[in-house]
Every structure is written in structure tokens, then in C-alpha cells.
Amino acid sequence: MEQCTDKAGKNSEEKKIFLDIACFFNGQDEDRVTEVLNSCDFSAIIGIQVLIERSLLTVSHGRLRMHDFLQELGWDIVRGASPNKPGKWSRLWLLKDIEHVLTKNTGTEAIEGIFVDSTKLGVDMDVTPKSFSMMNKLRYLKIENGNLPKGLEFLPNSLWILDWTRYPLKSLPSHFNPQKLLELGLSHSCIKHVQIGTEPLCNLKTINLSHSLNLVSTPNFKGMPYLEFLYLEGCIRLYEVDPTIECRWLKSLKVLNLSGCSRVNKLPNDTCHLECLEELYLNGTGIKELPTSTEVLEILTVLNFKDCKYLVRLPSSVGGLKSLKYLNLSGCSKLDQLPDELGPVACLEKLDVSGTGIREVPSSIGLLKNLKELSLAGCKARSPKSWNMMFDPFQLLRKRSHIQAGLSLPCLSRLHSLTELDPSDCNLSEDAMPNDFGCLSSLKSSISAEINLLDYLRASANL
Template identity: 40%
Template sequence: MTSRLEELSSYMDTRSQDVLMIGICGMGGIGKTTIARAYYNSVSYHQFEGKAFLSSVREVSSKGGLVSLQEQLLSEILTEKRVKIWNIYNGMDMIKRKLRFKRVLIVMDDVNELNQLQKLAGKNDWFGPGSRILITTRDEHLLNGHGVDQIYKAKGLDDIEGLQLLSLRAFQNHHPSKEYMGLSCKVVDYANGLPLALEVLGSFLFGKTLDEWRTALDRMKENPEKRILDTLQISFDGLEDTEKQIFLDIACFFKKKEKDLIIKIMDSCHFYPDIGIRVLIDRSLITSVGQRLSMHDLLQEMGWKIVRQESPKEPGRRSRLWLYEDIFHVYTGNTGTEDVEGIVLDLQRPKVASLNSKAFLKLNKLRLLIFRNVNFSAYLEYLSNDLRFLEWHGYPFKEFPETFQSKELVEINIRYSKAKQLWKGVKQFPKLKILEVSHSQNLIKTPDFRGTPNLEKLILEGCIELHEIDQSIGILDGLVLLNFKDCKKLKSVPSSLYDLRALKILNLSGCSRLDYKLEELECMESLEELDLSRTTIKQPSVSLSLFKNLKMLSLSGCQNQLPETGRSLLSFLPVKGSSMMSFCSLIWLDLSYCGLQEDIVPSYLPSLAALDLSGNNFHSLPASINAFPKLEDLSLNDCKMLQTLQKLPSNLNYVTAQACTSLETLDLCSLQTSRLNLSNCFKLGGNQGHNSFVFTMLRKYLQGYLSFTHKEYQSSPMVPRKYDSRPKFDVVVPGNEIPEWFSHQSLWLSKNYYSSETIQLPPGFIDSKWIGFVVFAIFAIKDRDTSSFYDLDLACSIKIMNHKWEHELDSRCLSMVHHLESDHTWLFYLSGNELLDITVSQDTIKTASHIEVMFSAHGTGLHVKKFGVHVVYEEDVLESRQIVDCPEDENTELGGGAFTKRIHENRRGCFDDEPQAKRSKLPQ
């Protein structure tokens, strides 16, 4: 409570003479009233000329009206026993007249309507200088509508605080006894930080035995305490009908699902999700976390209870079904009714259920059906024509029921189905926008599209038996995505397909038998993404002048030569001196495994940002890529003949050259990028254990930090000293040598899949000339299961903390596909300006006492041997005198001559000759 009270006090700012209105918002039971009351009680009378606490504004105004609250307000502040107000407007006038010159503190608790604020504290000028109006509510939109000065968002309790509160109620002590500790932690976990739940459950469990605690825990998971749910349901009861529907759908079906998916489904049901979801967030009923929507566990249980109460004993009469037992009951007993609106069953593994498919006959109001890994053993006779959204992963039938044609259906997703043909003839699905039948290996032909004129996405990826595309595809004027990836038996497409003027994304990857001409694709004027990888490209019969809107192009694996010209199949791409009318918008180009040599690479692509040249026959980097002014990412993986990387484009941010086994030299002076992956490049540096050049790169990067901050931002006091917008330093190389100056090094605990290192921070570190952290890990891949589908991942999480709080500064993951032949080093730098981006006040950050670096290894065969972290200060960089300089007459390539010698000299001087300093520093 103390930290929350301090934070709220900073919002109230009693030193200011301005009139401030401050809101406290959060879900029911989160502790808004408690913190408001605590602040009210902490304020001494001499700070204000009067103060008033209006409790339960929502409840009081609904019973006694706003006049009674106006009377209470004036009576408490003026210390008069009875203030008589005749009507609301008389009360507003009296408040303005009597309090206009008084410095007052007013708390209005549990406000739920804007009208209440307008009649009790309409404007700031109603009150004297220095007055403070504190408003608690569940509705953030209400606070914004009234124009409050700041909003404090009430937070749940952490586990330690939760355990203390539970203990006070259940044991009348600050800590549970040893035998109750495990059960107490389970209760705290169940409450998930909600103070109301901890108070109610703690009071209920007071004096109970261990067995009674266990029984109570089991019961509350099935039937949460009524007082808790009743408090939470107040917010739900105030919603519009469509908002209630959205809330219940999220609670029952879509918690922690992607926001875009939820909006799409809710929109198909005419629930107006954009405004509805905004209302639910404002009223603290749901939260938006990244791109997903979620809610508190107890709010979800409230939603479940609301649905169960629709029919306590018969699931077939409820609006929503989401539990396997209830769905099994409905489909085996054929007890479904038209009350059922949505069914979602997501099984982790495929399960064959002897379900009665005739049960669908009674579900004629079903608007939402999602089955994942559910098989039916009988024939499907009926699907509701009221369906808006249909997803059936592994749909087990050959086609849809003959009577199925929904005029409201927006999406069909039956990937991995057993369907041979979706429907025969013309079926009316006028609102259908998405049809996904990917990986349906029995599908032989597409349906007639004349009944789906508004289709926007058609996904047929992995339909390996598909060989016929209906001619009607040409009528889909709104189609923007068409995916035929790996349709290996597809030999031709209707000519009408090339008339799809709105098409933006076309994927023909792996259609090895498909006969097409580039000039036909050129007619698709809106095309932005084109994947022709692993296809046979015929030489264009005319010069290509369009593709002006194309942004992404993949030609990976296209290796056939054109015998009549001797040129590569890539001859249609622009080369030096050619017209640049075509491909002028291209930002991503994949030319991997095309058998290219240095002279057969496009010479100028003005917008290109990412280029993949992996698996080609280069001995050195094609000179033409220096003419790509916006190139940032370059992939050269598996270029077995590549020997040197010189004169790299200055604008590169990331270079990956994994498994370039002939690579010997790297021009560090032209290398401006600070993100580099050179795994399995064993000739680089002379031997497998030698990775000193990485630390030379690090010194160069950190010297650039000082140059950046001092030159670019020294004149601007508005920019934080630690601000640095450059790309992050992140390098992977062969080797296992870590300098001794690395201040914190730890051996990996082999029995665990994770291990961590904690660093104690000195007092006042945030104000020192500390600039960041360097982190490393030494790892190898051994005895990997080559049949495994999954990549190997090495993840790192960095947290800043003290004994009361912790916040994540950074998390990153290194994914590995290649087998590693020896030890490798992953080294990266975390800038201090990361502290400026987290949602914690700088005053709070100053109380940090530790940094924790945690590595976790995921995947069989990945072994981490050692890891560590080093704190970097400005003086470390300033004293690092061996800055990488690049005189023109000196060999500055890694792998040869004077530069390599200088690295070895630096290492001897740093490790062998220097005395141990009080604080480890970078090599000098």
C-alpha cells in the first residue's frame, strides 16, 4: 500500500495551486476505494479548508438521487449538520458559490455516470486554488470525458503483497504458518492479485483446518464466491447488449487470442467490435496485451457463471459451449436447441468422438463453430445457415451438407480437411471473405465461385492433389490474396485468373508443373507480393515494364538456364543500364539457391531493403549490391565458395553469413552493421577458438556511442544522455574465448534448461556514467535429432529489480537451424537507454538494486557451457585507447597481416600485463 500511496500522492501534487481532478480507475475489487480512502485519511486538516468523502456514488445516486450527494458534500466541507438543497440545479449553484474560494479535498467513490461528475464537480473553477478532486471509477472513458488532469490505474497485488493480505484475514498474522504455506500460495495464485478476492477468501478460511482449506480450494474453482462475482458483475450489468455478447464470447472462447481475429468474428456477428472492445477496455473488463485480448481469471469465471445460469442443468440450452464434457453431452444425447449460438472445442491432440452429427439439426441458430482436432464418426447432414464463422481443423467429411449456404458466413477455414470438393454447383455465400482449405490433401478441384462474389482471400496451400481451378475465379474482383503453394499437380490455371486486377499477394511457390508466363502475371497491376520459388520460369517474350507496385519477390530455387541466350532465368530483373520503370517499389528480394555468380545479380533496385543471396556460387560479394541505397538486411548463408566480405554497403543493419565454410576475411572497417551472424564460418579468424575480432567490433561500437551522444545530442538538453537510436549490437561467431575483464561469468547448470546471473548495482548507478551491459553465452549443438521439426532456440531475458518489484528490460531469442560443428559465442550489448522505455517512473528505477540475466535453452541437442555479463561505464570506453582505425595503406581485414597481429597484442596487454583494477574495464 505504501508504494501505491506514494505514487498517487505524486499525482495529487499538493504543492501546486492549480485545481486538479485525478481519476483512479480499474476493475471491480482491485482496491480503488482502499487507496482513495488511505490517501484521504493521510491528509491532515491544515492542508485543506475542508474535505469530503462521498462513498458509493453509483448506489447512492440510484436510490436517493444526486441531491442527497450534493447535500452530503456541502455538509461535510462546511461542517454543517444539515444543508437543504431543493433540486439538482440549486445544488450545483450552491457548490459553486460556497466552495469557489475554498481549498478543498473531495473524493467521489465508485462513479459510473458522467452526469454524476457534472452535478457534483462540474468544472475546476467551482473550487478554490489548490483544491483536489479524486474520482474512483471502473470506466476510464468516463474520466476522459470529464477531462480529468491525470489518471492513476490501480494495479493488482504481487504475490508477496497478496500473501500478506491473505494472512492478515485468514491467520491474523503477516505470514501463514509453515503447514499452510503451500495452500496459501494456491489461494494467492487463484486470486491473481485481486485484493477483494483475497479479503473474502481469507475471511472465509479463517479458523479452517487443512482438509477444509483443500476442499474450499476445489470448490472455488468450480463455484467462485458469490460476493466476489457479484462485485465484478456490476460492470457487466451496465453494458449494452452487443458489448455483453462480445464480453461473453471473449470469456468463453477467445481469452488471450489475437485481437484482429476477435474483431473479425465479432464483426461478422454484427456486434460492432471496434467500439464494443474499446468500451470493455475502458471499463476494465478486458485488457489489451500486445496484439491479444485478455481478462482477469475471475472476470472470466464470472462470464462462465453468467452462461451457466442460462440453463444450470442442461448445457444444450445455453448460448455458449466450450467444455468437452458439455459438448459431448449435447452431441451424444442430441440435446441441442436453438439457444446455442457458439461452440468452440480446441483439443491439443486429434480425438475421434462417436458424436451424433444429427445434433446439428437442432442448432439452427448457431453463429460460431470452431472445432480443432475433433473427428465425427457419422455423416454430416446439416450445418446452420445462420453461421457467421466456421473453423473446423481436420474437417472429416468429403463435402459440405447439400443444404448448407449461409448468407451471413464471413469465413470458412477447414485446413487439413478430408474434403474432395467443397460443394457442387453454385452455392450462395454472398458475404464470404476468406476461404482456407490448405493442406487438404484429397481436394481435387475448387468450387464454383459465382456464389462468392466478395471473396478476398483464397488459400489452397499444400493441396497436393488439386489439379482443376474453376473458370469462375475470374469474377472475384475483390480477391487480394491467392495462395497455391505446393499444389504440385496443378499444371494450368484459367486465363481469367490473370484478370484479377485487385490481387496483391500471389503465391505459386512449389508449383513445379505449372505452365505460366511472366508477361501474363504482369497484367495484375496491384500485385505487391509474388512468390515464384521452386517454379519453372520461362523467358519473357517481351520486355517487362510493369510490376511497378511489387514490394516482395521470391525466386528461391529457380536454377534453370535459358539455352538460347545462355543467360540466367533472372534476366528479366533490371541490370546496369536497363530501364527502372519495373520493380521500382521492390523492398524484399529472395534469390537464394539460384546458382548465381557475382556478375548475375541485379545492379540497381532503389527501394530494396532486404536481399537473400544464400546458397549461391559467389567467391566474393557482388559489387552491384553497393548500388542499393536502402539495403539494410543481407543474407549470405550457405555460400560455400564465399571467401571474403569486403566493401559492404554502409547502410546495412544486419548480415547473416552462416555456414560460409570458405569465408576467410572480413573487412571490419567497411562493416558498419552491428548485427552479424557468422556461425560455422570456421576459417574466419584462423582457428575455431579465436573470436577476438568480436571484441574489436564491440570497442568500435561503443566508441561510436560516445561519438553519437556527444556530437549529435550534446547541444540538446531535451534528449536523455543515454539515448542511442543506432541498431543494437548482436553478434554470433565460432569460438569460446571470453576476456578476463568480463566481470561476471557463470558456468551453466547442466541439469536445468535455464540458468541466471544476478548483478548487484551500486547505489546511485542510474545517475553515474554507466551506459549499458555486454552479455555473452558460449554454446554448442551436439547429438541433435535431425528428424525434429522444431528449431533450437537460445533465449535471454534481462530484468531490473529490487526486493519489491521487477521489470523486464529486454528479451531476445537466437534461433538455429544449422548444425554447429564447434563452440560458438553469442555476444550482444544492451544500451542504458532501454531503461527510458519501460513503463516505470525514473524515481522507481533509481531504487533498483540488481540486474538479472537469464538464459534458457530450448530443443534437444542445444548445450550452453558458459554465460555472463559486464557493466560498461563511459570511462571504460574513454580509456579504451586501441580504437579501430583504418589507414588506407594497412591491411585491415580480419584474417590477415598487421590487423590480426594488433589483435593478439591487445589481448596480451589486456590480460597478462595489467593489474587487476577495482572495477573490471574494457581492454585498453
């Protein structure tokens, strides 16, 4: 009897996985779907494998695929539970059904998921304050443009995924305490402060508040020990990252995106505990410098400072970023030098310093044996100006002899992996060019500098 019960339980779980994929996750990344289903206490790996063995599911290029016929079968199973009464279905995925339930307030505890793909036509409807009050088993809520003209009194604490694009209120309901929450997405929302209950959110892995123009502060991170992804791109009123990001236990963070947060002008001083950080996007921020503790970010692969107009220097600790593959400093007009010791950044594949004030590329760049792309476009070394020089032509002539005319390049012969080089608009002269360009056997393209670089290459190679 016990074996029959176990088998029935497994079949029930496999059925739920089948219906979740049919209604919500068909065509999505297998790893992400597995993670979501696991978080809902399903044995997702086993369940998905069983569905594959029964030819109910396939995997193609890392994505779960279900035949149209089987997907429609799943839809029919959901609808068949209570024909013509979507408020009693376990899953809602069509706009007309979701509108009916949320505007008429007909939802029941049978509903486990409401999912409208944001890439399709968005939802534009008025949601009542108590629309979710009976949905005590709701696991997934993903909608777009749901208006709340009279506010929102309730969100189910049972939620695993809350993804509400253009959420119209400044805060979440005060009694919302979703201790099982895995993903929080409120991009393009009106949210101002994010406070989620009073208990730790030990399952929370992703927060996406991108382009929320009213956001002024990030959440307190003390109760989010396993947070992995934090997206704050385009939050133009955000002025700081909460200091609790320095917390010793917040060491699961993999991606921090502050792109376009122009009011953020510094990072927390201590980044020692962000040991799992892989990608850091600071482009378009008001950042002036990096904390010296940056060197501990040993698995950081992406560091983006594009258009950081106030960035004046990089600490020497950047040399400790042993896994860094992509470093973008383009448009950092106040940055006039790179750290002398770039050699330890041996994994670097792409370096963009175009539009900076850099006058001289350090010789240690020759140690970057994996460097594939190097952009120096617009790195013009401009001579310093003063009132005396402007009005004293003799002084100007005297100084001109030892003022650097343009960007200076070191020996590049050891950059055997270099395939793309852009030295355009750098005031380069023949004297400033290294004589080893002909040794760059992997070079495929090079945008012409102010001198004819192609001719120079031929001459250097004695062609």
C-alpha cells in the first residue's frame, strides 16, 4: 500500500511538472526551469527525465521543448478541471482569462500560477485591491501593466516568483512576507522603497528593479544570504547601494548591475565578502574610484566602466583580477593612465580604453597573452593649456619640443592572440608606433590611424 502511495505521489508530481512546462515554461532554458521547479519542492531533475523518457518532452540546445499537440493536451487538462470557470483553474496563461479573474475578483485557492510572457502583448487592466486574497497557493505571478487604481491589499506569501513589469505602486503590501520567494522582478516600476516582510528570504536569488525611475534605495540585504543576481540598471534616482551588501554572509552574489545609476558615486568600502562576483556593471555611474579591496574578486570576469565621466584612476589591485576577461573603460574621459602591472590579468580577452585621457599604454600590456580585442580609439594626448602659453608664443614653442604629440604604444609583439586593434584618432605618429606590428600574426582587422597603418604594417614586415 505504501509503495502505491509513493508511486501515486510521484505521478502527481510529474503531472504538475508537465502542466507547469505546458503552461509556463515551454521553450525556456532547462537549467532555469529546473531551478524554479526544485525551489517549489519538486524533484525536477528526475521529473523532467521521466517526461523525456516518455517522449512528452525534449531538450534542444539547452531548452525544454514540448510538441504543440502535447502542450494543448496540457491546457485541456487544466481547463477540464472546471470548464468555463478560469478562477478555478490551477494555471492561467491567456490574457482574456487573466483579465477575467483579476478584474472580476473571481480567483480561488486552486490557482497556482498566473503567467503572461512579457515578450507578447502586455496586459493593460485594472486589478482590484483584493484580487489575490483567495490565492493562497499561488506560486508564480508574472504580469505586465496591471493597473492598481485603488491600491493593493494583499499578495500571497506562497509566491516563488513575483515578476510584475511596470508595477504601479511605490511599495509592496505591508503584510507581504514571502519566505519562499526565489525571484523578484519589478522592472520599469514605480517602486520607491523595497521592503519585503520581516523574515529572512533564504531562497531569494534574483532581484530585478531595472529602470524603476523612482527607486531611491536598495533593499536591506541582511536577510538575503543566497542572493545571486542584482539588477538595478537605469535607476536614475538611486543614490547608494545599501551598506549591508558588505555583510559577511552575502557571498553568493554573482552579478551586480548598476548601469546608468548616475547618482551612485561610490561602492561599499569592503568588497571582501563578494567572493563569488562574476560580473560588475558600473557604466554610466558617478563612480570616482574602485575600493582597494577589489583584488579579492578573483573570479570576476566582466568589469564595465563605460562612460564613467568621473572615474580618475584604477587601483593597482586591479592586477589581482586573475579571471577578468572583459574590461571596458571607454568614455572615461578623466582617466589618464592604466595600472602599471597588468600582467597578472592574464585571462583578459577584451580591453576598451577608447575615448579616455590615457597618454601611454604600460609595457605590461605585452603580457596579456589572451588579449583578442584592443580599442584605443580617440585616446588623444592633449597638451596642457594655460593662459601664459596662450599669450606667449615663444613659451609655447619652447614647450612643444617635449610635449607628447600623441598616444604612445609599447612593444606589442607578444600579443599573439590579438585579432582586432583600433588605434584610430589617437594623434599617432610614426615615431610613436612600435616596430613590431608585423609580428601580430593573428591580427585580422585594424582601423586606420591618422597615419596609414596598413602601409606601416607592410613596411614593418618587409613585404
